[in-house]
Amino acid sequence: MPVYNNERYFPMAVQSVLSQEYKDLELIIIDDGSTDKTPEIADLIAKEDRRVRVVHQKNQWIYASLNNGIQIAKGNYIYIVNSDDRLRPGSLKNMAEIVECFYPDVIWTKVLTHKCDDNQRIIEYDYSNFDNKIERDMLFENADAFRDNWIFLNKSSLMNNQVNLYKRSIAQKYKFRNDIYGADRLYNINIASEISSAFVMKEAVYDHFNYESDEMNVSIGKYYGYEHEMFNLFYNENRLLLSDWNRLDNEALSYLASARLRELSIELRSLNNKGCVLSLEEKIEKIFNSFLDKDIYELAEESGKLEELEARVLSGMRELFIKETLSPQSNLYFSYELIDSLLKRRLC
Incomplete structure (x- = not known):
């Protein structure tokens, strides 16, 4: 979980992970040079739960934080949670059961985006209607099956973000670029040839919040020039x-x-x-x-x-x-x- 100056929301994102029914996890919090109370809150959380590790670093931006966290991860699989989003209840247990059955290289998971106010009260639930885009669980048992469905993964927007369960042995071979806001999408393209099996989950596991104020969203409503x-x-x-x-x-x-x-x-x-x-x-x-x-x-x-x-x-x-x-x-x-x-x- 990368976090920068997010004392208001990131404790709730942390709670959405630590309260999961599935308990065999390591939560790595990468504090990216925060200047508010985020570092103190993160350290307090780590004192109270031995599953939490906190890394404090100079400000490097979100994708460098992801790279640093992935490289020190110990689990067989890696999942990324943004510090102002939430993992839905039961998500890790459901993903763990899929791993136990199929051991796929990647589990592609739904991200439901909700319009909300600055208190994370939902104004419009799943406003992109993404929950209906994946109608059933899908298993791609080999590389050919996965590659045959690459356009489907693109069309369904599953490969447009980093919110998927990645096998650590693959994830650690690659790094996110740290100079474009769409580095997560490029990362998925870069690792694609390494994938020999994959699973697509019908059930949504992740809530992403799109705030009324553009200033509170990372890339929405902004101009970068590139x-x-x-x-x-x-x-x-x-x-x-x-x-x-x-x-x-x-x-x-x-x-x-x-x-x-x-x-x-x-x-x-x-x-x-x-x-x-x-x-x-x-x-x-x-x-x-x-x-x-x-x-x-x-x-x-x-x-x-x-x-x-x-x-x-x-x-x-x-x-x-x-x-x-x-x-x-x-x-x-x-x-x-x-x-x-x-x-x-x-x-x-």
Whole structure:
């Protein structure tokens, strides 16, 4: 459990682990240089429960904390719990029973995301309707079965985060990148070729809280500046993986292209986030010079989705022009006229 300045919520996350019916566990709390009461609370918890280990380190960010915790873990399996989320009752017992039966390399688990207030009172339960995406338990007994279902794991969002049960012998071979907020997704891509068996749980085991205030969420509603390169990396690494597995067929290509174009819309919307300090002209230049690169054009053309690409760019730029005004004297004013013209043409 990585934690940074989270004295308010992390004791409840800890309690959700230590109160599990399954008791044979080690909880490693990585205090990432907290300056509030988090270190003292963590040490007190460790004094009261011998299953808890606390590591205090200089601030390194969340994924470095995960790497440090994974490397010193002693259990045969590793599960990650964020310090403001909760493990659902009975989760470890259910996962342990699956391990005893099948001993899979990874158990992919559901994350239910709830909108909540700053007291973690749920306003909207499972607002992504994720609990209905996995309708039954699934066992992939060998590498071929797992690889045959890789696109399913992508479509169901199971491989988009680190909240899964990983066999320690595999998890310790790899490290999370510590320079992008989507390092968990890349980690799952990186370990995929090591996986020779896997299990997908129907029952949800984890509650993730999405707060009303964007400032309280790690990546939601923020602008980093590297979104385009990160999403391109996901696309290219996934494509390379499927190619190496001889599973890059038309269905896979179509899915990867669709997913990448959806992420392009996320990039465009991020330009309107509060943290983006770019001027309107700089935003337009970024779209033309960075977002619409060779990778995007090639995947859209290859999958027959050039019209979708155009529509997403038009929509994204229209949102920019709704919020900000471009001077007619600007060298980029043509882009406003172009968007205006194309939109009028679409309405005809």
